[in-house]
Amino acid sequence: MSDSLDWSRLSWRHMLELEACARCGECQTMCPVFEQDSREGVLPRGKARGYKSLLHGENSLLRLLRRRPSDDEVQGLVSDLYECSVCGQCREVCPVEIDTVELWEALRAATVAADKGPLPAHQALYQSIQNNDNPWQQPRTSRDRWATRAAKGKSAEIEPVANIAERTAEVLYFVGCTAAFDMNIKQVAVNTVRVLQAAEVDFAILGQEEHCCCSVMLRVGLRDQFGERAQAHIEQLNSLGIRTLVTSCAGCFKTIAQDYPRIAPLDFEVLHISQFMLRLMEEGRLTLEGEVPLSVTYHDPCHLGRHRGVYDAPREVLARVPGVQLVEMARNRERARCCGAGGGLKAGFPDVQDRISQSRVQEAEATGAEALVSSCPFCYQGLQVGINSSGSALRMMDLTEVVSAALQKGTQEAVSPPPAPGADAVPAEQDEPVTA
Amino acid sequence: MSYEHPALFYLLAFMAVAVLAVGLGARVLLWRKLASTDTVRGGGHFLRALLGPAIFQTRLLRLSRVRWLIHMAIFWGFLLLFVESFWLMALQWVVPEGGATARFFADSTGEAILGLWGDVWGLVLLIGLVAALVRRYAVRSPQLETLLEDAVALWFLLVVTLTGFAAEGARLALEGEATSWAFMGRGFMWVKPAFGLEDPMTLFWIHGILSLLLIAYLPYSKLGHVFAAPVQIALRRSARERAPASADRACGGPRARERGGEPA
Numbered sequence: 001m002s003d004s005l006d007w008s009r010l011s012w013r014h015m016l017e018l019e020a021c022a023r024c025g026e027c028q029t030m031c032p033v034f035e036q037d038s039r040e041g042v043l044p045r046g047k048a049r050g051y052k053s054l055l056h057g058e059n060s061l062l063r064l065l066r067r068r069p070s071d072d073e074v075q076g077l078v079s080d081l082y083e084c085s086v087c088g089q090c091r092e093v094c095p096v097e098i099d100t101v102e103l104w105e106a107l108r109a110a111t112v113a114a115d116k117g118p119l120p121a122h123q124a125l126y127q128s129i130q131n132n133d134n135p136w137q138q139p140r141t142s143r144d145r146w147a148t149r150a151a152k153g154k155s156a157e158i159e160p161v162a163n164i165a166e167r168t169a170e171v172l173y174f175v176g177c178t179a180a181f182d183m184n185i186k187q188v189a190v191n192t193v194r195v196l197q198a199a200e201v202d203f204a205i206l207g208q209e210e211h212c213c214c215s216v217m218l219r220v221g222l223r224d225q226f227g228e229r230a231q232a233h234i235e236q237l238n239s240l241g242i243r244t245l246v247t248s249c250a251g252c253f254k255t256i257a258q259d260y261p262r263i264a265p266l267d268f269e270v271l272h273i274s275q276f277m278l279r280l281m282e283e284g285r286l287t288l289e290g291e292v293p294l295s296v297t298y299h300d301p302c303h304l305g306r307h308r309g310v311y312d313a314p315r316e317v318l319a320r321v322p323g324v325q326l327v328e329m330a331r332n333r334e335r336a337r338c339c340g341a342g343g344g345l346k347a348g349f350p351d352v353q354d355r356i357s358q359s360r361v362q363e364a365e366a367t368g369a370e371a372l373v374s375s376c377p378f379c380y381q382g383l384q385v386g387i388n389s390s391g392s393a394l395r396m397m398d399l400t401e402v403v404s405a406a407l408q409k410g411t412q413e414a415v416s417p418p419p420a421p422g423a424d425a426v427p428a429e430q431d432e433p434v435t436a
Numbered sequence: 437m438s439y440e441h442p443a444l445f446y447l448l449a450f451m452a453v454a455v456l457a458v459g460l461g462a463r464v465l466l467w468r469k470l471a472s473t474d475t476v477r478g479g480g481h482f483l484r485a486l487l488g489p490a491i492f493q494t495r496l497l498r499l500s501r502v503r504w505l506i507h508m509a510i511f512w513g514f515l516l517l518f519v520e521s522f523w524l525m526a527l528q529w530v531v532p533e534g535g536a537t538a539r540f541f542a543d544s545t546g547e548a549i550l551g552l553w554g555d556v557w558g559l560v561l562l563i564g565l566v567a568a569l570v571r572r573y574a575v576r577s578p579q580l581e582t583l584l585e586d587a588v589a590l591w592f593l594l595v596v597t598l599t600g601f602a603a604e605g606a607r608l609a610l611e612g613e614a615t616s617w618a619f620m621g622r623g624f625m626w627v628k629p630a631f632g633l634e635d636p637m638t639l640f641w642i643h644g645i646l647s648l649l650l651i652a653y654l655p656y657s658k659l660g661h662v663f664a665a666p667v668q669i670a671l672r673r674s675a676r677e678r679a680p681a682s683a684d685r686a687c688g689g690p691r692a693r694e695r696g697g698e699p700a
Contacts, residue, residue: 012467019463020664023586025579026499040581059470061462095507096665097672148628240673 004060004074005051006113010221014106017098018055021048027090027100032338033083033345036355041080044090044100050077050108056322073352078116081107083352086219088306092334101307104343108221118220121347125216126225134177134212144207145220146179146186147193158193162204164240169204171196171276172242172268174256176249177212178377184384185377188248191400192273196246198407199286203246211236219397220344230263238267245269246276248400250301250376254308261353272304274314274375274399281320288406291323296402297369298326299360299383314375316400321406327367337363339374341382357386364394375399442528445644449525452648459655460663481674490669506567510593511662514560517600520554521647551604551618558600559620565594585658596650601645602627606639 003107027044028034040046054077057066069077084104091100111117111240118126124133133140144163149155173196181190196203209232217226235246245268247253257270271279280286298318304310309335318326331337340346340356362381364372372387372394374380384396489495493511497504531538540546569590571577580586604621606628616622628639654660 007470008472010471011473012471015463015467015471016664016668016671020661020668021580022661022665023583023658024503025577026496027580028579045581055466055470059466093495093499095493095499096661097495097669099672 004054004069004077004114005107005110007055007059007110009110009113010106010310014103015055015147017103018048018052020096020098021045021052022096023049024095026093027145030089030093030335032085032087032089032340032359033352035350035359037083039080041076042083044094044098047104047107048098049082049083050061050080074116078111078117078232081111082117082119082122082220082348084343084345085205085302085338085340085345085353085356087302087338089302089335089338092306098334105219105221105223108219109223110221112221112223116239118222119348122216122220122222122344125220125344125347126222129212129214129217129229134181135216136181138181140208143175143177143180143210144205146175146189147205147207150190150193155190157190159197161193163207163209164204164242165207165209167204168241169202170242171201171203171244171246172237172240173203173205174213174247174252175205175210176247176252180210182377182381185380185398187312188377188398188400189381191398191404192246192248194407195273195277195280195286195400199280199386201280201285209236213249215251215257215259216344216347216364216409218255218259219342226259227263232261234260234264234266238264242268244271244276246271246273248273248377248398250304250308251378254303257308269348272308272310272313272375274304274317275310277317277400277403278313281317286403288321288403289409290406291410292321292402292405293323294371294402295325295327295369296371296373296397297329297364297367298304298332299329299339299364299374299379300333300374301374301379302336302338302342304376306334317399317403318373321402323406324402327365327369329367331363339379339382339386341385343380346382353382354385354389357382358390359386361386361390361392361394365392366384371395371402373399373402375395405428445641446525446529446634448645448648452652455652455655459660463655481677482670485673485677486666486670489673490666494600495669506564506571509564510559510568511564513557513564514593515557516557517554517561520557524550548617551616551621554600554604555618555620558597558604560651561593562597562601563596565590569594589658592646592650592653596643596646598624599639599646603639603643610636 021044023045025043025045031043033042041050054069054074057063057068060066081104086101086104088101091098094100108117124137128135128137132138134227145163146156150158151160153160161173162169173192175189175192179185179192211229213233214226214229217223217229245256247256247270250272253270253272256266260266277286281288296318298314300306300311300314304314315326318324329336337360338356339360340353345356346353361372372383374396376384376397377398380396380398386392387394387396483634491511525633527538527541541550571582572582572586589603601620601624604618605624605626608616608621608695609625609628610616628636654662
């Protein structure tokens, strides 16, 4: 009988981590999924015990004395493994410092290698990336549609954006699939360009030649497939001669800055837009003359905060916007609640993601802020789900929207209108939402 | 006082340690057989992390002082009692008989120090165990799930600890308590007569056998984390020291950092 997992996908460090779990339950106090689905199996403690048991049950010297898990039990373990946004909150509180993010992704890769995963919803995302180069099942040709009006000189907000195929640039603005394809979120791309143009940054975009960063594939365990696509993507990016790559999406940022260098070295620095805007402000290239009288609370994207350690830059940017008052949520920075959208959770378990998002929105409402600001289009989308479901009056905003509003002199309203209550955050023709 | 048949006891001790070693070794062999390689470098970082954050559980301290105190009491109590047992074995088999060291620990002062050492750390262990049991069964902390393995680990440790005090009480009853600093042992002198145990060595054997069973059981139980967790923490810490996590303003590939230059 074959093994339930391809154990060779795990390193001995991962196996040590399974042994090291002391079942203390610190993870239980913070896990956003357990908050909504209180089953031991979805807890890091439960996963560690389950997979340790499976490891020994299938491979140890005493395996003949142990009961081998049934196929249903293995399938249950796999399902629980995917019922997780891989937000890394458990990693922050684990007293034995188990790197749960790496461990879950390695276990997912081992599951996929044994043909036990990923979930069907994730397969659909992968198919879409293969067919369309984006997980949104949108035609590749519509990737730069958000910039079309500007290209035709019809946009009042931005100037035409240069394509890097037409001229070289110091900075590549990597838009990412969510901001490029989601009609409710494309304003993130427009606002980003507006800020970059205001600061007179020498930048360009890849247009239709921009590829999906393939974060979703890595997160759900399609590691080999990710490696192949990432290699080609790195070659493309390295050939551009850019000095800096700037992303809107925290997921793209983490993938390109952290995961790509494991495949091949990068010839450029990778910055999230929050970091880049702060740099521009510190250099005096981006000055905000308008006032935005707004009370906001800031949601730390998991991939930006816990996974990459970027907590201060977005807050410093907000602090430099005249009129903006930042009120922190009870759980912020390392302890920030997840919006539930990442790690394949939104695609695989949309109802759980909805409840997690509502929980975060309630926390934001408790601050009394008028707007919930984040700096990731995917979190934007994920939190908008919670705002819509709970009928919250909170306004969802991206960090670039706040900064963009302060570019003009005088007292400003935020530039883009909020989506209508109940509106889908994704185009109607799209299938299941994607994961960061 | 020592076992009447020390050779038998130490044979059993050897067997217990062998079972422990097989348990630990089997895991390492399993990992080597199945897992992909993962290079570990930086022995200095590892040792610093092992002797610092790993054995002092600094992250748990940040989370909760109470939980940290409970865990520290159990960990250090158990470890330092084990050190004493190891030292007693060394006195029996390794330290030259008639030498200054052997004479010191054979006379009243040395014996009193050992008695005090054992009772202090035994008491620390006992307090930790009782607090852990109260937290699990009386307070019913919602973050705890109690499976058989959790219960066995705690109760097993408690029984070993209590029989240790009872054995100490039996020793004091036999040898006299006048010069002893074993304050806990005195409190347990009632155990031997209360249970009608005629042979004073009975409690020693009960405690000894249970202790050896516990040692043999360690890697096959929840308590296996005693070995895995410190190594895990030290590996993580040393890896972070060698390659610090990116911070707000330090992101980018290695070749990009080498290039430096003015920002775009």
